[in-house]
Amino acid sequence: MRSALIASIFGVILAVLLAGQSGSQPPRLSDSLERAFPSGGDIHMDLSAGDYRISGWKENRIHVLWKVRNAEDLPRVRVQADVKGSAATLATDGVRNGFEVEIQVPTRSGLRVRLTAGDLTVEGIEGNKDIESHAGDLTIDVGRAEDYRRVDASLWAGDLEAPPFNVSKGGLFRSFDWKGNGAYTLHAHLKAGDLRLVSRHADGR
Numbered sequence: 001m002r003s004a005l006i007a008s009i010f011g012v013i014l015a016v017l018l019a020g021q022s023g024s025q026p027p028r029l030s031d032s033l034e035r036a037f038p039s040g041g042d043i044h045m046d047l048s049a050g051d052y053r054i055s056g057w058k059e060n061r062i063h064v065l066w067k068v069r070n071a072e073d074l075p076r077v078r079v080q081a082d083v084k085g086s087a088a089t090l091a092t093d094g095v096r097n098g099f100e101v102e103i104q105v106p107t108r109s110g111l112r113v114r115l116t117a118g119d120l121t122v123e124g125i126e127g128n129k130d131i132e133s134h135a136g137d138l139t140i141d142v143g144r145a146e147d148y149r150r151v152d153a154s155l156w157a158g159d160l161e162a163p164p165f166n167v168s169k170g171g172l173f174r175s176f177d178w179k180g181n182g183a184y185t186l187h188a189h190l191k192a193g194d195l196r197l198v199s200r201h202a203d204g205r
Contacts, residue, residue, distance in 0.1 A: 027071030028071060028074055029067055029068055029069070029070075029071055029074065030065060030066060030067040030068070030074075031065075031066060031074060031077070031079075032063065032064060032065040032066070033063075033064050033079055033081060034061055034062065034063045034064070035061065035062045035081045035083050035088070036060065036061055036083065037060060037061055037062045037083050037088050037105070037106060038060055038085075038086055038106070039060055039106040039107070039108045039109070040086065040106070040108050040109070040127075041085075041086035041087060041088060041106070041109060041110070042086065042087050042088070042109070042110040042111075042112070042128075043062070043087075043088045043089075043090060043105055043109055043110065043111055043112070044087075044088070044089045044090070044112045045089075045090045045091070045103070045111070045112065045113045045114065045115075046089070046090070046091045046092075046114050047090075047091075047092050047101075047113065047114065047115045047116065047120075048092050048093050048094045048099075048116050049094065049096065049099070049115075049116045049117040049118050050092070050094050050099035050100060050101055050118045051099070051100045051101070051118050051119045051120075052100075052101045052102075052103065052115065052118065052119070052120045052121070053101070053102050053103070053120075053121045053122075053123075054103045054104075054105065054111070054113070054120070054121070054122045054123075054125070055102075055103070055104055055105075055122075055123050055124050055125070056104070056105060056106065056107035056108075056109065056123070056124035056125040056126070057104045057105070057106070057107065057124075058106075058107060059104070059106065060106055061104075061106075062081055062083070062088060062090065062103070062104070062105050062106075063103070063104040064079055064081065064090070064101065064102070064103050064104075065101070065102045066079060066092070066094070066099065066100065066101045066102075067098075067099075067100045067101075068094075068095060068098055068099060068100075069097065069098025070098065073095045073098070073099075076094075076095055077092075077093070077094050077095065077099070078091075078092070078093040078094075079091070079092050079093075079101075080092075090103070099118075105125065107124060107125060107126055108125075108126050108127055109125055109126075109127050110127040110128040110129075111125060111127065111128070111129045111130065111131065112130040112131075113129075113130070113131045113132070113133075114132055114133075115131075115132070115133040115134070115136070116133075116134060117133065117134050117135040117136050118133070118135075118136045119136045119137045119138075120133055120136065120137075120138050120139070121139045121140075121141075122139070122140045122141060123139075123140075123141035123200060124141060124200070125141075126143060126147070126184070127184060128184050128185045128186070129184070129185075129186045129187070129188070130185075130186075130187045131187070131188050131189075132187075132188070132189040132190070133189075133190050133191070133193070134190075134191045134192070135190075135191055135192045135193055136190075136193045137193050137194045137195075137196075138188065138190045138193065138194070138195045138196070139196045139198060140186070140188055140196070140197050140198070141198055141199065141200045142164055142186060142197050142198065142199055143199065143200070144164075144199065145164040145165055145178075145180065145182075145199070146180060146181070146182055147182040147183065147184055148178075148180050148182040148183075148184050148185065148186055149179070149180060149181070149182050149183060149184060149185055150177075150178070150179050150180070150185045150186070151165060151176075151177070151178040151179075151180075151185070151186040151187075151197075152175070152176070152177045152178070152186070152187055152188075153167075153175060153176055153186075153187075153188040153189070153195060153197060154173075154174070154175035154188075154189050154190075155169075155173075155174045155175065155189075155190050155191075155193075155195045156172065156173060156190070156191045156192055157171075157172050157173075157191070157192045157193075158170070158190065158192055158193045158194050158195065159194045159195070159196075160174045160175070160176070160194075160195050161194070161195070161196045161197070161198075162176065162196070162197035163197075163198065163199065164197060164198070164199040165178045165197065167197075
């Protein structure tokens with residue numbers, strides 16, 4: 001009887017301790033996915049509204065990390081990545097506020113990106129780039145101007161800055177078209193916001 005009582009008391013204490021430990025864990029605010037993907041492939045991204053950073057890295061993988069402001073929003077986020085050979089599609093469906101996404105792809109990748117709205121930065125990627133957004137700030141690291149065969153950029157309202165191509169314009173319905181002898185093409189279009197084509201290469205990066 002005494003041993004049974006002791007065992008019962010111990011069980012209650014253990015249950016209380018486990019409950020306390022589980023309650024002390026912070027709520028999850030982020031999640032991620034990863035897919036193997038070869039260098040030199042093409043990636044099509046269909047992105048819902050949010051703040052995004054797409055960057056190149058040396059790994060032959062696509063890695064996506066997303067964050068939300070409130071833990072109850074995390075289960076509502078949908079991120080899908082499908083790979084077929086040297087082609088990949090990536091789609092996000094997030095929440096209206098506080099949705100942040102980091103996307104890493106092989107440095108040598110072709111990009112086609114369509115963003116509903118939000119701030120987008122693209123950096124450290126060598127390849128063709130076809131990027132459009134409805135609203136927000138769009139910043140694209142072009143690397144070296146001489147790497148491009150053709151560059152066209154357009155903006156409905158806001159500032160268009162492209163120092164590597166000696167372009168600086170502001171106002172309504174601004175655009176430019178540039179031709180060179182490189183291998184890549186760049187198309188960038190933004191309806192409203194600031195569109196910047198920059199060169200991290202000039203900064204030694």
